[in-house]
Amino acid sequence: MPRSSAIGRGLAWLMVSSVLWVGVPQLVADDAGKMSYAGRPLVSVLRDFQNRGLRILYSSDLVRPDMMIGRTPTATTLHGILEQLLAPHGLKPEIGPLGSVLVVRKEPRYLPVAIDNPTSNQAVFGEIEVSAVVDAEAEVDRVEFFVNDHLVAVVADPPYRALVDIGEENLDREFRVVAYGIWGDKGTSTVRTRQVEFEAEVEIALKQVYVTITRSGDPVTDLDAGDFTVIDNGARRNLVTFERGDVPLTAVLLVDASESMKKGYIEATSNGSRAFLTRMNPLDQAMLMLFSDRTLAASPFSQRTEELLRPLNGTPYDGGTALNDHLYAALKVLDQQQGRRVVILLSDGRDVLSTLRMEDVLWKVRRSDAVVYWIRLLKRGRGSFSSAWRDFEENSREQEELERAVKQSGGRIVALSGIDEIEGAFDDIMTELREQYVLGYYPESRSSDGRWRSVKVKVEASGAKVRYSTGYIDN
């Protein structure tokens, strides 16, 4: 019911009743203002009125002995006083025959209230503020807040607002407030919010692309956001973030420590890892993992160089090589980390003992944001070998797939001629990470259909070579 019409009807009633109450003995009216009420049974007060000459008639079904008066009326007229005494019990006074006053059942008086947040058909999730507006002139006892018929808050004083956590589920919900006046009047208001239609449910996740740009082998570091164009799945996207390589990174240094690794390798690995780790920024972190056919040693994620290098002390280099398994493990542990993620693999790339195939790792690479660098210890090519688990052809295919995985992640292969180049390789990779551009954008839409979405980055820089992850699986 509209507020204006409710108030109008109430005023009209008062005008009519004031006229009818002319004629009630003045004595009763004068005494009524002086009597005490609070804490007394209603029936006792009505008897007092009767004793003072007011012909007040009531049924014991309506006025029961257990009805107590809560507060002293504020009204100054007898009608007003009676009305305030009876209203909390759902009763009201009415002019009866021959100047009598009848106590009758009262239709509840409407207390105007409305929900102003949330609004109808809005989609709401999580913690929200539900807010109600009550008629400014009303004397409000309390406002109760309900969500889907569950009482979630009671507010006694204005402003009538409640902070409610409604969860993240995509559901229709009903918000209801019930306002109670101190004289028994009552008002209610309901708002229904709607779930987001499935077709319209959009995962808004910022996508980041790490872009390395070189010209004649030297890094190009003076480009601005306007020099880049990102095309995601064929659609040009606006950049919403643009940063250079100081974005914090989390790295896994994955070191092949199988028995095939030559003398001097341990020291070179230690020097290389140290070269990388000591250049980490305060918000960067890393872990170091040594592997052969099993995990030989692994540090926790840390920022402290000495803690990270500890696995290199005294770990025996032995066993075969399970590269695929450990590259997968590195990507998997990075899933739990935030921000820019990097794997630096140091190995000759000859996997012989993994449970997983490189195609399994490639599956993971396509779903991970991590960039994989491979410091390849044998520059002379893939080589040909067989093992108990794979023949020549399969082993050759595995190495091709590893190369593909590295390139698809946006990383690169750093091929070495000898172990004396390991330290420089680690250092170069850290330099490259510091010189990378980090472009952030929102994909046009995400269907989570597990399909490959290509990414293209165009750069306004003549003669520049651009490297980045060429796509991702939308899931």
Next chain:
Amino acid sequence: MRAKAITATLAILLLPLSAAAAESKSFKKKDFQKQYRQVLGRYAGGDLEGAVTSLVDLESAALTEHGAKVLNRLWKAKLQVLRDLMLEGGLEVLAPVTLFHEDAYVAYLDVGNSPLARHSRTMTADLVQFYSEKVESHESQLMASSLMASLAGRFQEAHLDSAAVELFALALEVDSRNVAALQGLAGIYERRGEYERTVSYLEQLTEVDPPNREGRLRLAVNLIRLERQREAGETLRQLVEEPDSDWILSLAYQELARILTENGDFTSARTLLQEAVHRLPRDPSLPIHLAYLNDRDESVDGDVDLLVSLRRSAADGSDSPRYLYSQIPRSALENLRRSLRQERDHRLLLLAAALDGNHHFETATEAGS
């Protein structure tokens, strides 16, 4: 052809004494032969390791003193001694002597003496083939087959696969139920990627030795390679139902899970791997495989903290099941060598008797020369 396998130099064992090669002036053959007999005497007396060390010292000194050309003379000198022993004690004295030279071959490999390792290897191979051709009793035939398989195993360990294949095959010709030979051949062909032949040998092996867990696992792995998934699955199921908790069980679980994932059933594979992790909590490879299956199945139910698992497994230090699988199968060879040592010990008495009996013969020969 087996006859061709006996090298021309072995023919000396069949020749009369007068046909033996002339003694070199610089190389004192008789002194060497005397010392060789002493070494064999130590061996026959039970000082097995001491005898091998003495032979290595003796031959190494000769090689150092006279150079590579002495190897042929050593060969002939030793064969003359063996011929004498054989005449005195019969063919069976060759069995312990063959094992003695196999041990010497291993010792030369250990010290990295390539010329004498080659020399010793060829001599042992020739001796074992000669013995095999000449003996007639069933028991001796089995002994010959075992000797050939044992030596073939040494070749396999030294990555001399062609020589190993030849000798394993000869061992099987003599005894088609030689488990070590079947396992050895299967291992070599598996490494070569010849999976049909691998399966053929493994099928024979599991027929001859049904409880052989390693043989059954290898058969299942190779059946998968031949796309005989159903048969492989049955074998793997039997393995996981057995109570053993070892690397074979781990691989049986993993390969069974692989069959399931190739059919797209990641959920069943994941459940299976969870069971495996429960039974083999210290296995270093299962947590990674399980993490992958959880990933593929888009499930975190039963997921493990991979980093914690990897660090625990690093501290534990167990070899990975795949590493153990990739090693040369040793179980059958170890059984065979254990049995060979017992047979050798019985025959050492024959060798000792032959060495004693030959004393007069040697004296007469020396007097007549």
